[in-house]
Amino acid sequence: MSTVITSTSDEQLLKNVQLLGTQIGRTPLHRISRLFNKPGVTIYAKKEWQQLAGSVKARAGYAIFKAAIENGSLTQQKALLDATSGNTGIAYATIGHRLQVPVTLCLPENASPERKEILQSLGADIIFTSRFEGTDGAQQVAKELADKSPDKYFYADQYKNDNNWKAHYNSTALEIFDALPGITHFIAGLGTTGTFTGTVRRLKALNPAIHCTSLQPDNPLHGLEGWKHLETAIVPGIYDSSLADDSLEVGTEEAWEMIKAAYHYENLLLSPSSAANLVGALRVAEKLDQGIVVTILPDNADKYKDIIKNLL
Ligand SMILES: Cc1ncc(COP(=O)(O)O)c(C=O)c1O
Known part of the structure; x- marks a missing residue:
């Protein structure tokens, strides 16, 4: 059972944020054995929903919170502010609730009702932004708010905050490499x-020969929640275009077909972006004679009622 921390001293807050770290990461790897079966080639997928707040974004959300509390830019007297339509918001709200640190989120008004309900039930303060401007518009509103009231808010700015990628540098990658030191390919959206x-x-850094493929949606009006079509969106400040050895596009339809297949063959109930990662991993694996291919499953279908209603 989780407990809500009620202490208010800064020293206690520091201890509490460190304690919460035990609930971040250390997620299991699922071996894809029925959807894909080729001698010499294996695919593993990291089930990121098996941690605090149910998604991969617990890692970045936590790293951002922790660094800000440790350097004094976030206290219980300020609110963490960011733009997010999904999992990062749920991670921030969960962590804020546990640490009794206020959280304010700028959210496009067309976010799903269940998403709004989750965030509100965790006590987050929500500012709705234009449905026509998506997460780019929400980012703009958050920035304006942070500029106007710097004493009220710590602006987390996940698109530019180095603690976002560092969370994965310090945890996700090490967990993968420790479990599978022979990894040859990594794929993620x-x-x-x-x-x-x-x-x-x-x-x-651990093995320069590991071949890494980035994935993107195949058009700007995609249904792969959590992914960005970089050619038509604001490119995140932390993006490093030199890292990927290769890049592939995945269609929303393909991802929805994969949701069905993964459910029937692997007993995995995946979100669209998790299924899209699996589409990418299979495409890479099918071309290999030998290799260990690893991908990420950012979350499961729990928050996507349409999937559960329409597909299964
Ligand atoms: C469901 C889902 N998939 C994929 C991603 C992409 O992860 P990242 O922001 O680390 O690129 C996110 C990010 O919010 C997400 O929520």
């Missing part, structure tokens, strides 16, 4: 790009 940037930087 780009949102804020934190997962890909941090994981690839560390994997390449």
